[in-house]
Amino acid sequence: MLKKIVSYFAEFKVLKTASRDFWLTNAIQFMDGLAYFSMINVITLYLSLNCGFNDMQSGAWVGIFTLYVTAFVLGVGSICDAIGMRKSFFIAAGSLCLARGGMGLAPMFLNGVALQYTVMALILLLSFGTAFMVTAIPVGVRRFTTKDNRSTGFNVYYLLMNVGAVLAGFAVTDGFRNWLGEVNGNLAILAFGGVMAACCYFVSTFVDEHNYADESERTHADLTRRPLAIFKEVWKESAFLKLILFLALTLGVRLVFTNQFLIMPKYYTRVMYSDFALGLANSINPVIIVVGLILLIPVIQRFSTFKLIVVGMSVSAVSLLFMAVPARWMIGLPGVHNLSEAYLFVIVAQIVVFAFGELIFSPRFTEYISVVAPKEKVASYMGLSALPMFIAKPINGFISGILVSGYCYDGIRAKIDSGNIAYGRSPEFMWMLYLVAALLSPVAVIAMRRVLNGERAQTRHEVHDIPESVSGEPDQAMEDSAA
Amino acid sequence: MKKYLPIIKDAAVLMLVSTMFVTLCNMFFKSLKKTVDADPVVTAMLQNNIAAARELLGDKGLAGSGTRYPSLEAYQRARLELPDDFGRTPLMWTAYANISGEERMKKTDAERAPFAELFIKAGAGLDTRDKDGWTALMWASWSGLTSVAGKLADAGASLTLSDRQGNTALMLAAMRGNAGIVQLLMDKKIDCSAADKQGKKAADLAREGLASYPDKKQSYDKILELLGT
Numbered sequence: 001m002l003k004k005i006v007s008y009f010a011e012f013k014v015l016k017t018a019s020r021d022f023w024l025t026n027a028i029q030f031m032d033g034l035a036y037f038s039m040i041n042v043i044t045l046y047l048s049l050n051c052g053f054n055d056m057q058s059g060a061w062v063g064i065f066t067l068y069v070t071a072f073v074l075g076v077g078s079i080c081d082a083i084g085m086r087k088s089f090f091i092a093a094g095s096l097c098l099a100r101g102g103m104g105l106a107p108m109f110l111n112g113v114a115l116q117y118t119v120m121a122l123i124l125l126l127s128f129g130t131a132f133m134v135t136a137i138p139v140g141v142r143r144f145t146t147k148d149n150r151s152t153g154f155n156v157y158y159l160l161m162n163v164g165a166v167l168a169g170f171a172v173t174d175g176f177r178n179w180l181g182e183v184n185g186n187l188a189i190l191a192f193g194g195v196m197a198a199c200c201y202f203v204s205t206f207v208d209e210h211n212y213a214d215e216s217e218r219t220h221a222d223l224t225r226r227p228l229a230i231f232k233e234v235w236k237e238s239a240f241l242k243l244i245l246f247l248a249l250t251l252g253v254r255l256v257f258t259n260q261f262l263i264m265p266k267y268y269t270r271v272m273y274s275d276f277a278l279g280l281a282n283s284i285n286p287v288i289i290v291v292g293l294i295l296l297i298p299v300i301q302r303f304s305t306f307k308l309i310v311v312g313m314s315v316s317a318v319s320l321l322f323m324a325v326p327a328r329w330m331i332g333l334p335g336v337h338n339l340s341e342a343y344l345f346v347i348v349a350q351i352v353v354f355a356f357g358e359l360i361f362s363p364r365f366t367e368y369i370s371v372v373a374p375k376e377k378v379a380s381y382m383g384l385s386a387l388p389m390f391i392a393k394p395i396n397g398f399i400s401g402i403l404v405s406g407y408c409y410d411g412i413r414a415k416i417d418s419g420n421i422a423y424g425r426s427p428e429f430m431w432m433l434y435l436v437a438a439l440l441s442p443v444a445v446i447a448m449r450r451v452l453n454g455e456r457a458q459t460r461h462e463v464h465d466i467p468e469s470v471s472g473e474p475d476q477a478m479e480d481s482a483a
Numbered sequence: 484m485k486k487y488l489p490i491i492k493d494a495a496v497l498m499l500v501s502t503m504f505v506t507l508c509n510m511f512f513k514s515l516k517k518t519v520d521a522d523p524v525v526t527a528m529l530q531n532n533i534a535a536a537r538e539l540l541g542d543k544g545l546a547g548s549g550t551r552y553p554s555l556e557a558y559q560r561a562r563l564e565l566p567d568d569f570g571r572t573p574l575m576w577t578a579y580a581n582i583s584g585e586e587r588m589k590k591t592d593a594e595r596a597p598f599a600e601l602f603i604k605a606g607a608g609l610d611t612r613d614k615d616g617w618t619a620l621m622w623a624s625w626s627g628l629t630s631v632a633g634k635l636a637d638a639g640a641s642l643t644l645s646d647r648q649g650n651t652a653l654m655l656a657a658m659r660g661n662a663g664i665v666q667l668l669m670d671k672k673i674d675c676s677a678a679d680k681q682g683k684k685a686a687d688l689a690r691e692g693l694a695s696y697p698d699k700k701q702s703y704d705k706i707l708e709l710l711g712t
Contacts, residue, residue: 269581274582394504
């Protein structure tokens with residue numbers, strides 16, 4: 001085990017020669033990650049507690065945020081190439097500073113409808129800035145690395161993203177909430193995001209966007225490669241339809257990712273207590289992912305992509321079972337003496353099991369897309385693979401809002417304690433609904449395996465021969481890891 | 484600028500499609516489930532902004548409500564009886580907190596007491612019940628907000644009402660190990676022999692609590708002592 005860890009980090013030595021601009025880009029990525037992940041941990045709580053959105057509205061607006069991020073990513077992907085990386089950083093950091101800072105300060109000066117409309121406008125600005133940021137950072141990592149150290153460069157990028165997510169959880173989220181309380185803590189977390197964005201803006205001024213590590217990368221932006229243009233090109237191809245079918249079938253499980261910020265913060269704070277360390281809980285997943293990527297990936301790469309996707313999805317889906325059965329059933333397990341400990345047990349068990357499933361199937365998604373896509377269109381297919389989630393995320397925002405308002409409302413723990421909540425009105429029932437939806441994914445994929453697995457058989461060599469511009473798909477990774 | 488036009492056009496199309504999609508979703512899901520908007524008075528209370536709460540219950544709030552109410556008092560009473568999806572009024576929200584830390588609980592209790600006073604003075608229904616039959620005092624008893632419970636009891640809230648399961652405020656406080664509230668209720672000479680639908684009395688619930696939460700032994704022991712067992 002130690003050997004694997006040492007060899008993973010030994011690989012980073014090749015970055016000794018990386019330029020200052022590479023590290024500046026990573027600094028921006030780290031600071032923005034801290035702000036983004038801490039904000040996403042509390043955003044539904046912020047909308048409800050600080051802005052007076054009801055549960056349904058807060059779920060819907062977080063769903064709308066994710067929809068516009070995806071829409072803007074599809075839209076601004078090519079504009080970043082056209083206007084340049086530095087300008088993109090300035091637009092991103094400027095928008096994020098205004099949006100996050102505004103969200104942090106607005107509840108101090110406004111209330112009622114005026115506050116809600118202001119926050120809605122700021123959420124749109126936030127999605128605009130987020131889209132610019134997640135598009136510009138990977139461009140920077142790619143530009144400031146050579147072909148030899150690029151994959152290590154992206155490893156550092158992923159590592160920093162996950163370290164940012166861990167710190168954003170237990171240090172930033174819990175730190176502010178413990179210090180200032182739940183309500184003022186949320187405001188401080190958003191204001192902190194604004195300060196981080198300002199720091200990103202400052203750091204961006206030092207980035208020399210013309211300092212290409214590899215001169216062959218210095219090409220003019222191809223503005224014909226726009227998402228809508230690509231979509232018009234490929235939407236009738238059977239391989240593309242097959243990919244969309246696959247992505248649609250797997251939505252049930254992948255929506256569990258979005259529940260991490262749509263439902264979990266409210267679930268944790270309502271079935272446990274409002275000062276629950278939700279940041280710490282949300283830090284467990286990235287820790288497992290980082291450690292797992294180092295230790296497990298070489299082992300699981302021996303198995304076929306399709307099998308791993310099915311197994312990983314099944315494990316992730318089954319993780320919801322812990323929360324879907326009555327929590328009281330857990331009382332009596334070693335160390336579980338009361339309902340609070342029972343809820344804590346199911347929460348931690350779900351996080352850990354889900355993370356293992358994610359570790360198995362998530363990296364294989366990118367790989368599957370490259371298998372399905374005609375070789376010359378891998379990048380186009382990758383770009384459009386966000387389409388099903390583009391539709392599903394906002395729908396899940398609304399659905400989660402309805403479910404939370406009915407089955408996991410603020411105060412439900414009091415009613416559970418006093419025996420007023422039957423299973424059909426409990427948070428466990430809500431998770432049962434999500435469990436059924438999630439389990440449909442592996443079942444449907446197995447049922448359709450002939451269609452999904454057919455046509456283009458590829459060797460493992462081909463599978464790994466993905467153009468570097470798309471192999472990481474970092475913007476998607478950022479969105480998905482947040483989700 | 485010309486070279487950006489196709490991109491801007493695409494972005495506009497995507498934005499338009501997204502907005503139409505969101506609007507349709509909003510219409511569909513709103514028709515699926517009717518929910519009550521969050522009450523700004525409750526939001527002000529959660530933010531510990533008593534000035535905003537006063538404003539919403541004052542002349543400005545009355546002016547904003549149209550001409551439905553003959554007087555400010557009538558407006559305030561009606562305003563504070565507006566229930567959420569589960570029948571909870573702003574006074575019940577004031578009496579609810581789910582906090583584990585003792586210090587934080589004390590701080591919240593101190594912050595909530597002026598709101599309880601404000602709402603009670605403005606004519607909030609003391610014994611209004613939510614959909615499960617809970618009153619504000621029951622919420623305060625479960626939450627452990629001793630000062631809020633004191634304000635409610637002093638203002639004349641019923642101490643003996645029970646919910647659908649037969650739980651009284653005393654039982655909820657005993658169940659949760661909230662010794663301060665049990666003390667408050669016992670000082671009011673409340674009958675502690677009432678039982679819930681399962682036949683459990685406050686003392687039984689305190690014993691169960693002690694078995695489940697041994698870390699709160701001191702509180703439960705005190706409760707059992709107060710209940711005379």
